[in-house]
Amino acid sequence: xxxxxxxxxxxxxxxxxxxxxxxxxxxxxxxxxxxxxxxxxxxxxxxxxxxxxxxxxxxxxxxxxxxxxxxxxxxxxxxxxxxxxxxxxxxxxxxxxxxxxxxxxxxxxxxxxxxxxxxxxxxxxxxxxxxxxxxxxxxxxxxxxxxxxxxxxxxxxxxxxxxxxxxxxxxxxxxxxxxxxxxxxxxxxxxxxxxxxxxxxxxxxxxxxxxxxxxxxxxxxxxxxxxxxxxxxxxxxxxxxxxxxxxxx
Amino acid sequence: xxxxxxxxxxxxxxxxxxxxxxxxxxxxxxxxxxxxxxxxxxxxxxxxxxxxxxxxxxxxxxxxxxxxxxxxxxxxxxxxxxxxxxxxxxxxxxxxxxxxxxxxxxxxxxxxxxxxxxxxxxxxxxxxxxxxxxxxxxxxxxxxxxxxxxxxxxxxxxxxxxxxxxxxxxxxxxxxxxxxxxxxxxxxxxxxxxxxxxxxxxxxxxxxxxxxxxxxxxxxxxxxxxxxxxxxxxxxxxxxxxxxxxxxxxxxxxxxxxxxxxxxxxxxxxxxxxxxxxxxxxxxxxxxxxxxxxxxxx
Numbered sequence: 001x002x003x004x005x006x007x008x009x010x011x012x013x014x015x016x017x018x019x020x021x022x023x024x025x026x027x028x029x030x031x032x033x034x035x036x037x038x039x040x041x042x043x044x045x046x047x048x049x050x051x052x053x054x055x056x057x058x059x060x061x062x063x064x065x066x067x068x069x070x071x072x073x074x075x076x077x078x079x080x081x082x083x084x085x086x087x088x089x090x091x092x093x094x095x096x097x098x099x100x101x102x103x104x105x106x107x108x109x110x111x112x113x114x115x116x117x118x119x120x121x122x123x124x125x126x127x128x129x130x131x132x133x134x135x136x137x138x139x140x141x142x143x144x145x146x147x148x149x150x151x152x153x154x155x156x157x158x159x160x161x162x163x164x165x166x167x168x169x170x171x172x173x174x175x176x177x178x179x180x181x182x183x184x185x186x187x188x189x190x191x192x193x194x195x196x197x198x199x200x201x202x203x204x205x206x207x208x209x210x211x212x213x214x215x216x217x218x219x220x221x222x223x224x225x226x227x228x229x230x231x232x233x234x235x236x237x238x239x240x241x242x243x244x245x246x247x248x249x
Numbered sequence: 250x251x252x253x254x255x256x257x258x259x260x261x262x263x264x265x266x267x268x269x270x271x272x273x274x275x276x277x278x279x280x281x282x283x284x285x286x287x288x289x290x291x292x293x294x295x296x297x298x299x300x301x302x303x304x305x306x307x308x309x310x311x312x313x314x315x316x317x318x319x320x321x322x323x324x325x326x327x328x329x330x331x332x333x334x335x336x337x338x339x340x341x342x343x344x345x346x347x348x349x350x351x352x353x354x355x356x357x358x359x360x361x362x363x364x365x366x367x368x369x370x371x372x373x374x375x376x377x378x379x380x381x382x383x384x385x386x387x388x389x390x391x392x393x394x395x396x397x398x399x400x401x402x403x404x405x406x407x408x409x410x411x412x413x414x415x416x417x418x419x420x421x422x423x424x425x426x427x428x429x430x431x432x433x434x435x436x437x438x439x440x441x442x443x444x445x446x447x448x449x450x451x452x453x454x455x456x457x458x459x460x461x462x463x464x465x466x467x468x469x470x471x472x473x474x475x476x477x478x479x480x481x482x483x484x485x486x487x488x489x490x491x492x493x494x495x496x497x498x499x500x501x502x503x504x505x506x507x508x509x510x511x512x513x514x515x516x517x518x519x520x521x522x523x524x525x526x527x528x529x530x531x532x533x534x535x536x537x538x539x540x541x542x543x544x545x546x547x
Contacts, residue, residue, distance in 0.1 A: 216386075
């Protein structure tokens with residue numbers, strides 16, 4: 001199993017290095033922006049400085065997770081050859097090892113990303129004089145969302161292949177978007193209309209970190225997501241063999 | 250001393266040097282930039298630095314493990330990296346439940362200590378019970394999401410140092426010695442206010458001593474988990490649960506008035522570490538029994 005995990009890292013090496021370069025470049029741009037803002041204001045911090053700093057930490061975190069996870073399909077495409085797939089499941093690690101390696105790989109790279117998010121938080125705190133810790137907090141939320149997304153997505157990808165799997169997921173997103181549009185048309189969106197974008201962001205963060213119902217919900221959701229990920233792994237193990245039969249020769 | 254033992258000793262020395270020296274240098278350099286010890290300094294820069302320092306510091310044992318293996322051409326056999334979930338789920342559950350129990354016990358002891366000064370309703374905000382449960386659930390799940398730093402320490406201490414010491418001395422002694430080394434490794438951090446702040450008698454020596462006692466106790470529990478499962482991950486989870494839960498439950502559950510009084514007091518209270526010491530002693534007894542059984546069989 002460790003060998004298969006090693007294989008996933010070797011396959012994704014270039015993508016991961018690319019993601020890190022993008023991330024480092026983004027940190028440099030954010031730091032430069034902060035320095036220029038402070039320089040322009042003669043060292044005095046603007047009124048909404050803390051909010052801006054929090055936003056920047058959040059954006060950096062989004063960039064990191066976004067770039068790392070944008071290579072999701074590559075992880076599966078490389079295995080979508082019937083000869084290879086049949087050979088790999090005939091190894092002693094069998095279907096379970098093959099599928100487990102992918103689940104662990106995705107969990108691991110996102111855990112590493114979450115670990116890395118604390119670095120720009122510190123760098124930004126040095127430059128701006130504000131320590132929000134937003135990078136790690138938003139990172140945790142994105143992590144949970146991604147694990148939830150993968151729990152649904154991976155079984156489809158393994159069963160129907162990356163192409164068909166991504167069509168199904170896109171269909172899911174379209175349905176979700178329709179739902180949101182319908183809510184936007186008929187539901188209560190006064191919160192978004194009355195507040196500016198920055199306020200919406202700050203109030204959402206405040207709500208998620210201090211509201212009792214939100215913390216309880218978040219706490220339960222964090223466990224549901226973990227359990228769902230394990231259940232998804234079990235389902236993937238069951239459907240993988242059928243998926244292999246649909247691969248090209 | 251046989252050549253095998255000499256090689257093991259060499260590996261241990263290299264490992265300890267790589268684990269200790271970078272942390273000492275980093276803490277000394279970073280602390281020089283601030284007016285007061287970094288863990289009691291509340292400026293944004295100090296808060297960010299202390300968080301980063303903790304994370305980077307926790308990775309040094311892992312780096313030491315990898316570099317020592319490469320330098321001494323040991324390879325990566327017996328690295329305890331397999332998850333080994335099959336048949337070991339109870340140990341994985343214990344790795345989270347045991348810290349949860351002793352953290353709650355520690356909190357109860359704290360309440361008991363202050364019971365002459367405060368009534369229970371003055372100490373505990375009962376309306377906060379739901380949010381405490383939510384916060385605890387979140388903290389517990391975070392040890393899975395955020396396991397890298399805890400793995401960083403355990404991959405060094407439990408997956409490398411303890412097995413290596415076991416090659417040189419009887420296992421129960423090795424577990425104790427590795428716990429003391431682990432406690433001493435924290436010394437640079439204790440000197441800048443980590444864990445116990447700086448406001449206590451015989452600072453920082455009492456803090457270092459307390460850290461050694463705590464680490465020796467934890468070491469036996471964490472080694473027990475590692476040995477029984479053949480994996481370093483339950484120990485990493487238990488370490489994570491210990492770090493994540495300490496302070497979290499009390500900060501949600503206690504009233505503001507009590508928290509103010511509690512945090513004003515210096516944090517060195519021998520009775521408060523009693524639960525962790527008890528867990529350590531029980532684990533130690535189990536380890537000794539395992540060792541005796543193995544010796545008899547041999």
